[in-house]
Amino acid sequence: MKAMPMEPIRPHHLFGDEMLENPFNIYRELREANPIQWSDQVQAWVVTGYAETDSVLKDKRFLSNRVSAHRARYSRSYAPLFDIFSETMVQSDGEKHERLRALVHSAFKRTEVSKYEDRIRALANELVDGALLNGEMNFVTDFAIPLPILVISEILGVPLEDRGKIRQWCDDYSVAALTFYTNTSERILKNALESAHDFRDYLRERTKVLKEAPGDDLLSSLVLAQEGESKLSLDELLANTMLLLNAGNETTCCALTNGMYILLQQPELMRALRDDPSKISDFTEEVLRQETPVQFIGRIAQEDVDFAGEQIRKGDTVILLLAAANRDPAVFDDPESFDATRRPNKHSAFGVGAHVCAGVQLAKLEMRIGFEVLLGRLKTIELAHNNLKHSRNFNLRCWAALPLNISASAHD
Ligand code: HEM
Numbered sequence: 001m002k003a004m005p006m007e008p009i010r011p012h013h014l015f016g017d018e019m020l021e022n023p024f025n026i027y028r029e030l031r032e033a034n035p036i037q038w039s040d041q042v043q044a045w046v047v048t049g050y051a052e053t054d055s056v057l058k059d060k061r062f063l064s065n066r067v068s069a070h071r072a073r074y075s076r077s078y079a080p081l082f083d084i085f086s087e088t089m090v091q092s093d094g095e096k097h098e099r100l101r102a103l104v105h106s107a108f109k110r111t112e113v114s115k116y117e118d119r120i121r122a123l124a125n126e127l128v129d130g131a132l133l134n135g136e137m138n139f140v141t142d143f144a145i146p147l148p149i150l151v152i153s154e155i156l157g158v159p160l161e162d163r164g165k166i167r168q169w170c171d172d173y174s175v176a177a178l179t180f181y182t183n184t185s186e187r188i189l190k191n192a193l194e195s196a197h198d199f200r201d202y203l204r205e206r207t208k209v210l211k212e213a214p215g216d217d218l219l220s221s222l223v224l225a226q227e228g229e230s231k232l233s234l235d236e237l238l239a240n241t242m243l244l245l246n247a248g249n250e251t252t253c254c255a256l257t258n259g260m261y262i263l264l265q266q267p268e269l270m271r272a273l274r275d276d277p278s279k280i281s282d283f284t285e286e287v288l289r290q291e292t293p294v295q296f297i298g299r300i301a302q303e304d305v306d307f308a309g310e311q312i313r314k315g316d317t318v319i320l321l322l323a324a325a326n327r328d329p330a331v332f333d334d335p336e337s338f339d340a341t342r343r344p345n346k347h348s349a350f351g352v353g354a355h356v357c358a359g360v361q362l363a364k365l366e367m368r369i370g371f372e373v374l375l376g377r378l379k380t381i382e383l384a385h386n387n388l389k390h391s392r393n394f395n396l397r398c399w400a401a402l403p404l405n406i407s408a409s410a411h412d
Helices: 016-021 024-033 050-058 067-071 074-083 095-108 110-116 117-134 137-142 146-156 159-181 184-210 218-225 235-245 249-265 265-276 277-290 360-377
Strands: 036-039 044-047 136-138 297-301 303-305 311-314 317-320 378-383 403-408
Touching: 016 297, 024 235, 036 311, 044 050, 050 297, 050 303, 050 317, 067 074, 067 277, 067 360, 074 159, 074 184, 074 235, 095 218, 095 235, 095 360, 110 360, 117 136, 117 146, 117 360, 117 403, 136 218, 137 146, 137 249, 146 159, 146 235, 146 249, 146 360, 159 184, 159 235, 184 218, 184 235, 218 235, 235 249, 249 277, 249 360, 249 378, 265 360, 277 360, 277 378, 360 378
Parallel strands: 044 317
Antiparallel strands: 036 044, 136 403, 297 317, 303 311, 378 403
């Protein structure tokens, strides 16, 4: 028997249309009722408090690998796809997770990532050049989507001529990864499986080339790791290359888009950041707190756990609502207000504990440089119209499109 929540979650509360437009009232209601409570609707524990989220994510009794819990729902013909999911670091635990994560750790350290600063700036400038030629931009498709894709492709050393097909394979795969939260159609799973096979064949060939002539890029170092102490298997290489090619894309896109939307609502803030770009870093931290891109992450209890007065059973799913934790008044003063100078700002937008985002430094750099370039190059940035909609993804909070009228600054 589950402990009764103090106040049952209303059925429409979680993952209904209301939550797409504005989930924050729902998060507040849930947190005020009980920061950790069982939901019959989603058949999971729902955690909305900051302290509770932090504790679960630091507690080794809650596992990241949720593949086996989900694969049973799908035909055995998709087993190879679930095998690949379970080779990613984000779905691994313990020693395996440490081994996989160590392989990419050095590439994403602040000092390593800062080497890309000039290149990120150049790419952001190229995107602004393109938009200025048109005099308008859909911020999402013309800037926020391409920037992180271009950056991670360069870091991994993906050849220019291969980027289109690799993007398609990764897109197919990432849609299927939503299977952890929703039921996924056969068509989506079939596409993902075919794309994973194609990508595996591609990587097998590319591995031969890079072993002969490794480049100064992350894919080369992962390929060389296949023969090093960590003995990365081809499937682990495949799974984690796909993860790296995907993990930072939609997330950073949402972060940039949400930040731009906030600036459009607050022209004075836009002016202040343009006049003093050193304020941009604090602004981006507050964007991540208040409009947390990854709204929630999941864990599974590997044993019975008495937690915050609740009895969590072995095998229970726990949903950690990072976006709710980031508005917990026990930690953040006046949490519903946007304070671009908030310090300290200990938000958990990048997760917490062993799985904390491997790309934190890169994401922060892309956000800072992205806004420096946009505000430096553009005199006018205005919404072209107000008919905006959020994208239909409960986990990644983002505007589907952000149409802007733009003009170049005088010195451009
Ligand atoms: C604003 C942008 C980003 C946000 C909000 C974000 C958020 C997150 C979150 C919440 C997690 C934790 C998942 C969990 O614990 O289950 C995570 C993990 C991860 N992120 Fe990010 N991320 C962003 C950008 C990036 C970038 C640019 C990269 C690098 C290409 C990246 C690579 C990863 C990887 C590899 C993991 C798995 C780490 C592990 O399991 O040890 N992320 N991210």
